[in-house]
Amino acid sequence: MTEKIHLTDAEWRERLSPEQYAVLRQAGTERAFAGAYDQNKAPGLYRCAGCGEPLFSSDTKYNSGSGWPSYTAPVADEAVEEVRDASHGMVRTEVRCAKCEGHLGHVFPDGPRDAGGLRYCINSAALDFEEKP
Template sequence: MTEEEWRARLSPEQYHVLREKGTERAFTGKYDKNKADGEYHCAACGQLLFESSDKYESGCGWPSFTAPADGEVVEEHRDTSHGMIRTEVVCSKCEGHLGHVFPDGPGETGLRYCINSAALDFEPED
């Protein structure tokens, strides 16, 4: 898609996060406190990204997951913006910016996928 097509498809906040690598303010995203069972999909292309069973309350202010739904649905890139070294997480299908992954999570993976709510659409279980 062209940037004009993305702008027409996404809300201004979604466009800023997904296409311009922006972030929403901590504790303001609609899925930060969501505890319902279901699936989290990319807000840009609809690809399944995360399952509610892997979501946990990290206290960081963004939805946090221990692992993606499948190892192939996200890609990781080195991010040196803002004077930090982080690992950016993008959708493998549309390359939309989702957030970052950090090595301070619980469980088997020890990872915390810190994801912007604006980059996600939630589909509750029936």
């Protein structure tokens, strides 16, 4: 079980950029094709921009054409939490960081079938990238 971190709203605002705060703490969404990591093809590890927890590997990243970085799986099942999201007139599955509970994006059942069939559609603003040397 991942140990949770809890910060006040003021501490989150101090730690995050306005865009990161809007995504991670207010469940916002960046514009399609505007994020820093949508087209990133470098090998490495994607960490939570809020707490640094490892979330996704470049090994599971693929170009879904959606305009957001897409992955077939997190680095570990316990790295993320999935929560039912009935906002905006639709039912989806929200993906959150298991450590800081920051909103990352959503998971959909339309990913590559040969890799499990899931598409973790994640906001670049919710991520920091650590390139492999």
